[in-house]
Amino acid sequence: MPDTNAPSRQELLGRATDLVPLLQKNAPWIEENRRLPDDVVGALTDAGLLKMRVPRHYGGYESPMRTVADVVSELARGDGSTGWTAAVWAISSWMAGMFPDAVQDEVFGGEADVRISGILSPTAVGVPTEGGIVLNGKWAFNTGSRQSAWNTNAAVRAHPDGSFEPIMVLIPLSELAVVDDWHTAGMRGSGSVSTVAQDLFVPDARILSMPPVLAGVHQLGRNAASPVYQAPFMPTACTTVASVALGLARAGREAFFERLPGRKISYTAYENQAEAPITHLTTADAVTRIDEAEFHVMRAAGMLDDKAAAGEQWTLEERAKARLDLGAATQRSKEAVDLLNSASGGSSVYSTVPIQRIQRDVQTLTLHAIMHPATNLELYGRVLCGLEPNTHYI
Template identity: 65%
Template sequence: MDIATAPTRDELVRRASELVPLLQKHASWAEENRRLPDEVVEAIADAGLLRLRVPARYGGYECDTRTVVDVVTELARGDASTGWTFAVWSICSWLTGLFPDEVQDEVFATPDVRVSGLLSPGGAATPADGGLTVNGRWAFNTGALHSEWNSIVAMAPTPDGAGQWPVLALVPVSDLEIVDDWHTSGLRASGSVTTVARDLFVPMRRVLPMGPVLQEHYASERNAATPVYRTPMLPTAATSTVGTVLGLARAAREVFFERLPGRKITYTAYESQREAPITHLKVAKAAALIDEAEFHAHRAAALLDHKSAAGEEWEIEERARIRLDLGCAYERAKEAVDVYNSASGASSVYTSVPMQRIARDAQTLNLHAILHPDTNYELYGRVLCGLEPNTLYI
């Protein structure tokens, strides 16, 4: 497929927007059953959205980061768990594009393939003839219930045998044991279960050392000159998720204003909440917070897209600023959700009102280790003070 024939950003965002009513319709069932409905997964595939980060030679679109952010935002406006899971699939499709070309041929041979995964080491790998034998367990494995492949990270001996380093491996989900332990307060429908590997052999072609990957030394030859596949891994992966919290903030705004007409403020003289000055102050503050969140999210995406297109080297401060932008976006969006939630009245605690789910999902997202605002502020502050980052994930 020629990349020139790929849909535009506006077209892809429109397709995602058209799915919002379907996602809203199934959101309660999905939360109760702690997984995405098959109908939702199929609709995402039918819309062509799983191809956003697939190489053009396999029928993919090779979309830039801003497009991913905008599509995720729309999906999360319908349901945050769907938006988050889709973001993970987009990230892992991109990660697959970093592997040797023969591995990509294997994975992308399945149309609209879904690749899930995570970046934290959860296992140990030992050398075996032609590859590694992996044992371990990986919690928070979003998308595993609906995926064909899974990217996992394990600690393996370095080539000289003197130490250990993390390696990224692609494995069929069918080779993993699934532990149904995703009982949570937020993002319940993401089905982010634990997966387990027991003496799992992984051929060396499907193994990438994380050290070189974190420094943009990728294994694919055919993708080497493609801007989308030469961005830094951690900023790319983290920024791809930020649309989830933007979509939640927009959803909170929509739910609030849908319920506003006819509502009064109980135990006050206000027969119409819409006429109360406190409401005006609240909704104006929330609007400003959403604007701030979108500014930071879009600035992060713009930097990734600009530098990848130009082929420029990355400075440490630029990498850290991506983390800062994401921390700001997540925090500001959650604050906006909190404003709408607190102004929604006691009736919003009923499970039939989406606001309570939106608030729980926003809280959950802000606890993510890579996205936690305080962690990201500290990282950027260290760099501004001339200190080395205290993490490899930058």
């Protein structure tokens, strides 16, 4: 029988904290090789951190969102790419729990540590055929796919009347071609390569209509009673990835203060940077912004946990606020890292100095379509002004 005694929030956070030195040590290798090394994946597995969003009846933990946010942000403090990949695996494992019970049996197969990656952009088309669809298309930004066994992908299903229905499909990675095109300025270690489906048959059982998934009214089978699965998709996904930005901001703070002792400000009389008023102003400003990022992440996480426990439905404004929290956390995290990076001096441009990598990673996150701060602010403002949201992803 699966062990359903899930570790506590503090225990899982402690396990993540224990991994931070390993992640920091491996960060340059991870960036250079554009993937997570086997020992890091093994450490995540051995610590049980890949089980957080797996259904309990498969030995998973069904961890509350506050726990997931804590763990993901701590992993990102060690290495941004590792935090991001763990976040995607967590979201995608949770998504797999929305498929029919028989499909979940096939995916997890008694192994709660199975790695599942996922894409939300519907860049493939499925043509109906007997028993399913024939799928063709390409998905870019497919994080961790080369180290995953399954992929939850977005697509559209063509109908005879010429319309297209957004769908989610669950596909074994072995059935997809991989295009090694992930050569980027930031988040390089996430291995977010492209994958391709060519005349791929996907059975009906591994297809979900996307609107009910986004609306949180999907059929759940054995997972129907779980509080974790009472939460809507977008607030869940948004809070998970916002935690990565928070972790990077914390990493920037740590990296800056580790180099501060004994540093001078060149071409000035300051032999100790720590004594300069500009340093006091900069660091206080940066840490305040990190605190603000934490507020937004944990507000969203708390709302997810509390509303699920109470069985409460989400209003449109609450859904939009989750997107706002994502955008605000990402923006504040970037601002904090930018401040600390700018105060780090010319020597910080060397690849051996972590702050430059942290800055590129958080900058990359702000460009993500879901995480882009201004886009999330606009969405929330539209809803506040009584307009319909201009997106289905809410």
